[in-house]
Structures are given as structure tokens and as C-alpha cells.
Amino acid sequence: MGNKAITSNILYNNVSNFKKLVVKRDIDGVCSLVKGSHFGFFSSHCIKVREFQYLSAAYLKLELYEDCLSLLDIGCRRYPSSIPLMNLKAICHSRNKDIDSEIYVLERICRLQRQYSSKVDEKYAVRLERARKKIFQKEKRETIYFNDDNCLRYMLGSKDGRVLFVTFWGSRGESEDKLGDDLFYLRAGYAEKFLLQNGWDVLSVIKRKYNFYQDISLSEFKRVVLPILSRYEKVFMYGGSGGGYAALYYSIGLSSVVPIVFSPRVSIDPIAQNSRKQNVEYPEFIHKPISDHRVLNKAFVFYDPKHKVDRGYVENRVIKCFINAVVTAVPFSGHGAFMFGELGVVKHLVKSIVSENSVPVNFYNRKxxxxxxxxxxxxxxxxxxxxxxxxxxxxxxxxxxxxxxxxxxxxxxxxxxxxxxxxxxxxxxxxxxxxxxxxxxxxxxxxxxxxxxxxxxx
The missing domain is CATH 1.25.40 (Serine Threonine Protein Phosphatase 5, Tetratricopeptide repeat)
Incomplete structure (x- = not known):
């Protein structure tokens, strides 16, 4: 009993000293106190943001990156909007040479700042730009076309270079990134990371402002991408919602291209006006409706037949244009590919289309x-x-x-x-x-x- 009481006393004194050092903002004192101690000894007593901040900073200074990240994971779960904790997490990922994770955390910081103060602190924007440039160099990314409003970025995900995906964001791409117009060219492309990880090359279409792709003509797009597309055995155009519409539209006249789209539609098309939001100004629809074309390309189309606008667009525009389309109706899946992402079946689905040119049977369990x-x-x-x-x-x-x-x-x-x-x-x-x-x-x-x-x- 005596030994237990002494041990308990030491623990109490150490925790008490730790909290006093945090109040005094003595990072060196915290380092000397936690050096050599078990991770859970102090982390279990962290309650306030500042305690998480100083303990993780001590681990960072001692180069105990795994302990630092474990502690910050706990802290960020408890305080999900704490920018100081996320900043330390980004620094830890940077020192640990995990650039992808660093970018993810910095993007989250930028989104929070946009949400609460409508602008991004310049120091985070600069760090994010620097981190993304490192990734561009590492993954051999190349901008093949760039102007004030559009960026087409070419990335190599494999050595053999047999399969290329051309990807298009829908309206959510701009709203979810929230990096600001001046950094739009640094945004990740639609499904970019997923496709690169599976060994496919990617050509991402990234826009400053989402305007339903009305500022890129079909002939201009072909002129820019054809030199790249001609290098590949298989080319797929990939997108959801407005990005799905773009994948279908820009594949017209390219006989070797196969679109893979989820809930394709464009709200400014007269046939889909019911999907428009109130009190929002929309650009004029200047593209020729896709139903006026007849295309022999095979296309893979996934949509929710219970969604009236999506069903109307698929039946009156898509099927009339792509007469060889493989159309898969997935009732109550909603708009876009979110249900497939939730169930984790996108990888299996896309791999089956790429390798077997068909949709797998019973590829999802909606229950x-x-x-x-x-x-x-x-x-x-x-x-x-x-x-x-x-x-x-x-x-x-x-x-x-x-x-x-x-x-x-x-x-x-x-x-x-x-x-x-x-x-x-x-x-x-x-x-x-x-x-x-x-x-x-x-x-x-x-x-x-x-x-x-x-x-x-x-």
C-alpha cells in the first residue's frame, strides 16, 4: 500500500507540474518533464486546448512524431475547429515527410477560415501552395493548358501508360475546396488521388469558377487534349453531376473515349431547370444539347430513377445521344456517386469497367x-x-x-x-x-x- 501511495503521489505531482508549466507557457520545461515518460501518462490528463498544444509541441521538439500525431488526433476529435492544433498536426506531417497528409490538414484549415472569417490567412495559403508544388514535382505533374479561368493538369500514375482518365468536377468541387480564386490551379482534380493510387494516369480539368463548362468549346477542348489522348490504349472521361455532363459532352466526336458518369445533368439546360436554386444567377446555356448528337461510344451511366430531374435528363438527353450506353438505375442512391463512396465499392466498380468493359453484378449492398x-x-x-x-x-x-x-x-x-x-x-x-x-x-x-x-x- 505504501508503494502505491508513493507512486500515486509522484503521478499527481508530475501532472500538477505539467499543468503549471502550461500556464507559464514554458515549452522547455514541458519537454524535460515528458522526456522518457510513457505516452499515455500525460496525454490522458489533457483537457484544455492549450494543454494539447504544449504537450504536442514538446513531442514535436523531441522528434517523437508518432506520439505527437496520436495526441493531436485525440485533441482534434475533442476540438474539431481548433486551428492551432491542426497547424501543429500539419507541421508534424511536414517534418515526418508525409506531404499528402500535410496538404489534407492545411486544406481543412483553409476551409475553416473561409467558413468563419471568409478569407484565408496568407501563411497557410503559402504553405499549402508550397506543399502542393512538392507533390507536383514528385508525381511529375504537368500543366498542359492554362488561362485565366481553366487549368488542365496531366499526371502520371503508372509506368506503362496504358489507361488515362480525364476528370471533371461538378459544382461541389469549387465549394468544397474553398482555397480562393487566386489558388484555384492548386485544387485537386475530381477523384484524382483515388485514380493515381490505382496506377492510372489522370488529366484533371480544374476551373476557377464553376460555370457549367460553358466557356470551353468542344473544338477547343479536342485541340488541347488530342495529343495526350492519342498516347493511350484506353481513355475514360469521369465525373458526377455537372462533371458527368462535361464527361459526356466532351467525349462527343472522340470514338475511342468511354465516359463513366454518375447522375449526369447540367442545371442550365432547359430540361433540368427544376434543379435550379432560387435567387441564384445562372449563365446562358450556349452548348448544343447532347440529345442533338448521335454517338456510338460506349458509356457507363449510373443514376437514381427516383430522382425526377436526374431521370428526366438521362431519359431525354443521355440515352438519345449515347445509343450504346450501359445505363444502370440504382433506386434511392440519390444524386451523384455518394452512396457508392459510402459503401466503398467505387474502386471495384471502376476496375471492372476498365479491365472487363462491364458493370459487375450485385456490386453493392444497399442495406x-x-x-x-x-x-x-x-x-x-x-x-x-x-x-x-x-x-x-x-x-x-x-x-x-x-x-x-x-x-x-x-x-x-x-x-x-x-x-x-x-x-x-x-x-x-x-x-x-x-x-x-x-x-x-x-x-x-x-x-x-x-x-x-x-x-x-x-
Missing amino acids: QSKIYHYNLASHLFESGKFFSALKVSLRALRILEGKNARRDKIDIYNLVMKKLSKKKLYSCALDLHLEFKNEAWFLSDKNKYPRGLSKNKY
């Missing part, structure tokens, strides 16, 4: 998809099939698994509670609340009483 359950439940609610929608939602809450299961279940739970609130079915809401109130995912959510259904009504 493990939150997007499928959410869209199906929403559809049933809107169709007035209230109890069928509840049945689907409850099944999802019971069976969904995986790293994002907590967030997925909360989204579905909130959808159901919102609909129950609208129908004033408070007893049904109470039953749902009682069934799941002790679940780990439910307890971790701060918003247990969505809008319109206050705690008092329980």
Missing part, C-alpha cells in the same frame, strides 16, 4: 447504406406511406454499422422526429425516444429534441 435508407424513408414520407417510412427508418437505426454509423443514425433519427412532429404524433415520438435513448450513438448527440418537438412534449 448498409445510410443514403439509401434516408432517401427511401423520405420518399415514403412524401408519398404518404407513413408507417412504411417508419419501418424503413427503424430498420436503419438497428442495422447501420461502420465508422460513420453514429452520424448516419442521428440523421435518420432527426428525419423521423421531424416528420412525427409535423404530424403531431407525440406518443409515437415518445416510443422512438424510449427505444433508443440508451444507445451510444443517441447519448453522444447534443440535439436530442429536434425543432418542433421540445423536451417538454415528452
Whole structure:
């Protein structure tokens, strides 16, 4: 008992000294204290951002990069909007020569700054530009065409150079990056990293401002890319939503090119006007509608037939143009390729198309998809099939698994509670609340009483 008491006393004194040194901002003192100690000894006592900051800085100074990253992972989970912690994480990745991870963290910092202060701190923008230039040199990236608004970047992902993907961002590409117009040429291309990791060469089309590709004519695009395309046995054009439209449009007249697209459409086309947002100015649609062309190219098209705008565009534009298209309808998958990404089947799907020129049979299991359950439940609610929608939602809450299961279940739970609130079915809401109130995912959510259904009504 005596030895345990002495050990406990030493532990208490060390932790107390650590917290005092943090208050004094004495980084050298923290280094001397943690040197040689077990990782979990101090990390388990970190509560405040500054404690995480000084302990990770000490690990960084002592060149204990793995311990530093482990601690910062814990800190960033606890404080997901803390730029000082993410900055230290980027520095640690840089010193550990993990440039991809450094870029990922710096991009996240830029997104947060854009979100909260509408501009990016110049020092982070400069570091991000420097890191991306290192990647460009390392991966032999080459800009083959560049002007004020468009950048076409050519990257080698393999030695044999047999397969090339030409990729196009949809409207989300610009909004998700948020690096600012002055750094648009540094943005990652659509699916760029995924394609390079699988050994395929990539030609990424990157835009300053997303304008539905109205500023690049078909003839101009062909003039620029044909010298590259002629080097390859197989060429695919790849994109989703507006990027899917671009992949289809720019493959017209290129007989060897095969588009792979998810939910292709362009909102400024008169046939897809229902997808336009209110109070947003749209450019004029100057392209010739693709249904006015007849193309013999094989094309792989994936879309949700329950999505009215996507179905209308595929049936009235895509199929009329690409008469040999392999069209795969995936009900309740939603707009884009997000359900396939969620289920982790994109790699298997694309590899099968590249190697076998066909779509694999039963390549996804929708029962493990939150997007499928959410869209199906929403559809049933809107169709007035209230109890069928509840049945689907409850099944999802019971069976969904995986790293994002907590967030997925909360989204579905909130959808159901919102609909129950609208129908004033408070007893049904109470039953749902009682069934799941002790679940780990439910307890971790701060918003247990969505809008319109206050705690008092329980």
C-alpha cells in the first residue's frame, strides 16, 4: 500500500507540474518533464486546448512524431475547429515527410477560415501552395493548358501508360475546396488521388469558377487534349453531376473515349431547370444539347430513377445521344456517386469497367447504406406511406454499422422526429425516444429534441 501511495503521489505531482508549466507557457520545461515518460501518462490528463498544444509541441521538439500525431488526433476529435492544433498536426506531417497528409490538414484549415472569417490567412495559403508544388514535382505533374479561368493538369500514375482518365468536377468541387480564386490551379482534380493510387494516369480539368463548362468549346477542348489522348490504349472521361455532363459532352466526336458518369445533368439546360436554386444567377446555356448528337461510344451511366430531374435528363438527353450506353438505375442512391463512396465499392466498380468493359453484378449492398435508407424513408414520407417510412427508418437505426454509423443514425433519427412532429404524433415520438435513448450513438448527440418537438412534449 505504501508503494502505491508513493507512486500515486509522484503521478499527481508530475501532472500538477505539467499543468503549471502550461500556464507559464514554458515549452522547455514541458519537454524535460515528458522526456522518457510513457505516452499515455500525460496525454490522458489533457483537457484544455492549450494543454494539447504544449504537450504536442514538446513531442514535436523531441522528434517523437508518432506520439505527437496520436495526441493531436485525440485533441482534434475533442476540438474539431481548433486551428492551432491542426497547424501543429500539419507541421508534424511536414517534418515526418508525409506531404499528402500535410496538404489534407492545411486544406481543412483553409476551409475553416473561409467558413468563419471568409478569407484565408496568407501563411497557410503559402504553405499549402508550397506543399502542393512538392507533390507536383514528385508525381511529375504537368500543366498542359492554362488561362485565366481553366487549368488542365496531366499526371502520371503508372509506368506503362496504358489507361488515362480525364476528370471533371461538378459544382461541389469549387465549394468544397474553398482555397480562393487566386489558388484555384492548386485544387485537386475530381477523384484524382483515388485514380493515381490505382496506377492510372489522370488529366484533371480544374476551373476557377464553376460555370457549367460553358466557356470551353468542344473544338477547343479536342485541340488541347488530342495529343495526350492519342498516347493511350484506353481513355475514360469521369465525373458526377455537372462533371458527368462535361464527361459526356466532351467525349462527343472522340470514338475511342468511354465516359463513366454518375447522375449526369447540367442545371442550365432547359430540361433540368427544376434543379435550379432560387435567387441564384445562372449563365446562358450556349452548348448544343447532347440529345442533338448521335454517338456510338460506349458509356457507363449510373443514376437514381427516383430522382425526377436526374431521370428526366438521362431519359431525354443521355440515352438519345449515347445509343450504346450501359445505363444502370440504382433506386434511392440519390444524386451523384455518394452512396457508392459510402459503401466503398467505387474502386471495384471502376476496375471492372476498365479491365472487363462491364458493370459487375450485385456490386453493392444497399442495406448498409445510410443514403439509401434516408432517401427511401423520405420518399415514403412524401408519398404518404407513413408507417412504411417508419419501418424503413427503424430498420436503419438497428442495422447501420461502420465508422460513420453514429452520424448516419442521428440523421435518420432527426428525419423521423421531424416528420412525427409535423404530424403531431407525440406518443409515437415518445416510443422512438424510449427505444433508443440508451444507445451510444443517441447519448453522444447534443440535439436530442429536434425543432418542433421540445423536451417538454415528452
